[in-house]
Amino acid sequence: MEKMKSASSEKARNILVVYYSRTGSTRKVAEYITKQLGADMEMIIDMKKRSGAFGFITGAIDALKRKETEISGIKKDPSKYDLIIVGSPMWAGNMPPAIRTYLNKYKANIKSVAFFATSGGPSQGKIFEKVRSFLDRELISLMGICTKELNDDSIFEAKLSSFIESITQKK
Numbered sequence: 001m002e003k004m005k006s007a008s009s010e011k012a013r014n015i016l017v018v019y020y021s022r023t024g025s026t027r028k029v030a031e032y033i034t035k036q037l038g039a040d041m042e043m044i045i046d047m048k049k050r051s052g053a054f055g056f057i058t059g060a061i062d063a064l065k066r067k068e069t070e071i072s073g074i075k076k077d078p079s080k081y082d083l084i085i086v087g088s089p090m091w092a093g094n095m096p097p098a099i100r101t102y103l104n105k106y107k108a109n110i111k112s113v114a115f116f117a118t119s120g121g122p123s124q125g126k127i128f129e130k131v132r133s134f135l136d137r138e139l140i141s142l143m144g145i146c147t148k149e150l151n152d153d154s155i156f157e158a159k160l161s162s163f164i165e166s167i168t169q170k171k
């Protein structure tokens, strides 16, 4: 852990963690990474109502249809950062509209991207492939974490440490 902190501290100013979270899981991961790296953090807000059962269903449909949405909360210019770490829940195997909208708007100005996804089930392969092809570039690091792993402190820390280490090594 100490090694990781010292490796990251000199680079921390150039990293932005940007995330969307409907129910807090992706936020938990984003906050942990931000703290460990001493990075800046940005939360994307979806202006469309996504709460409740109706929000779940319309969210899944919008994600499947690859719809964009109106987003707010963006204060930081991603072009000012060497690396953007994007955090997203997986919706119907896809990016939620808020993440799609953010990436579409800023992808031309992003130098380097790492990506993590949270999900209910154990496999995030579908969203990884979609993000890769949407951005049309390789991502410097990828991590998927499911609800069960999010709620197990030792798995959570092990997964996050290895993701953070892969980022600090490659950046």
Ligand SMILES: Cc1cc2nc3c(=O)[nH]c(=O)nc-3n(C[C@H](O)[C@H](O)[C@H](O)COP(=O)(O)O)c2cc1C
Pocket (backbone or CB within 6 Å): 020, 021, 022, 023, 024, 025, 026, 027, 055, 056, 057, 059, 060, 088, 089, 090, 091, 092, 093, 094, 118, 119, 120, 121, 122, 123, 147
């Ligand atoms: C609209 C919607 C669709 C979802 N689709 C999937 C899915 O296809 N596969 C999966 O494993 N989890 C799916 N989930 C579960 C979320 O990915 C998971 O709970 C995630 O950690 C939530 O992150 P959040 O709390 O940051 O919003 C879905 C959740 C929502 C709201």
